Amino acid sequence: MKEHKLLTKRFGEIDPFSIEDFVNVGGYETLKKAMKMTSEEIIYEVEASRITGRGGANFPTYMKMRAMSKETGDMYLVCNADEGEPGNFKDKHLMEKDPHQLIEGMLISAYAVGANRGYIYIRGEYQSAVYLLEHAINEARKHGYLGQDICGKDFHFDLEVRQGAGAYVCGEEFALLESIEGKPGRTRVKPPFPTEAGLFMKPTLINNVETFSTLPHIIEMSGEEYGKLGSSFASGTKLISLSGNVKHKGLYEVEYGTTIRQVIEELGGGVSNGQKINMVQLGGACGPIIPEHLLDMDIDNERFEIFNSKMGAGAIIVIDDRFDLFEILLRTMTFFAHESCGKCAPCREGHIQIVKLLQKFYDTKVTYKDYESLVSLANVIHETALCGLGQTSTTSILATVEFFQYYYQQRIRQSERREWAL
């Protein structure tokens, strides 16, 4: 099996600092093509491509664009480059290796929906991406791709980089918008959605780096052609950040329909030094942990819904048999306890209790009652949290209760025996 390189095809071929390199391989030509189309034609192509948001939520991109195109007055375009989901590094590579691809994608979107101001919100930890994007924006401005009368037409659009300052929750769309407004990154209650009242309460189209970066390819090859890539469930290609205990960690671009096992074994070269795969975490810290025998699932999001979960942003973290399930869960949940913004009670208080319960599992001092509390609490946070952070944070617990029930039971029995022995 091979990679299908679309978004990554220019990686290493062009100098990311050089707009000339990008233009020489056909860069910004798709923008010119798009500017000969009407707004509705562009959105139609996006609809035909069946592309969904690549940041993890998988909302159909055309629906946001269509909602925006009906709005009038001031509106904004925001690129979510606050990639903080543990195990993901695709957006970093997209920004550091082909920054103009992202700018071109944002320009096409801005033209289609009628926005003339945009922000790229990059996490503060990604200083080289910040530097590269700022450089690329300046270059694009000098060459007439940003600013007034772009490509000699009556189309004005300008971009600005904004930095995050180390808050995972700012990857959530409303928390991110609040952060740009100069506030703590705490989410808002939905609805209204960002396309109705987003940044500065104006209509805002917010997409992930990968989603924007895909748009030029959709317009270039037509939505219908792009839609033929992938599987019947999800179209196109997906960037997979492969990490953990594999021989060849790295970024791979594959078509939807590829199985997780193919990515791990054929692209990643399998597990290192004779160990066995014990667990695989999908999507990142907010994703499910699955056992080895489920790896023949493909990376399609819809099929993941069988497990009440999604592929998310595309991380695959391989964990071999040297590691204990409960130390992994404890680390994951400690992360969420720290990153909760504190706005809603289930997330703020719930994660603290979950960490305490998991510590008991880790220490082999757990009772069946603790297990019941853990499962109930995980469900409550999942059902009642205000934003995506709490709604997805306990996926790893809910999935392992299903697929690794044996470990839970074993740890409870070990604890009982330990108690009797004392």
Add this chain to the structure above:
Amino acid sequence: MQIIDVLKKYPASQTSLLEILLEIDRLKDNHYISKEEVHMISEYLGVRTSHVYSVLTFYTLLSTEPRGKHIIQVCKDIPCYVNDAFDVRKTLEKMLNMSVGQTSRDGLFTLEETACIGCCDEAPAMLIDLEPYTNLTRDKIERILASYREVTL
């Protein structure tokens, strides 16, 4: 550069707050925002000091307490953890003779933990002043620390 020069670079509206805080933090050798600076920022932007503090204390890259000249952030998330054969955090704690959250006595280093820094394909990894150092080994960490000490001496 003076704090007032930093402020003047930005439009006097609340939306500049985070950028201003980040720039002042990076400008200062002890990487923190003092009470006086909070007042200056609040006056310049026309927002309450309580609002400046709410932002300042929300984000982990910012601090209200003085820190070391160089800030070391060790990744604590799963992709680094499962590739960490020698315990990066403990190694650093030993070499610097302090624990996470502390600043060395010479004021040169502050040791912190960080969430994933997107270097999972080159794990284990850490940041020093937001510059990534990857594929860490004990020897490599020793060399990196030595290079920071040398530059400063």
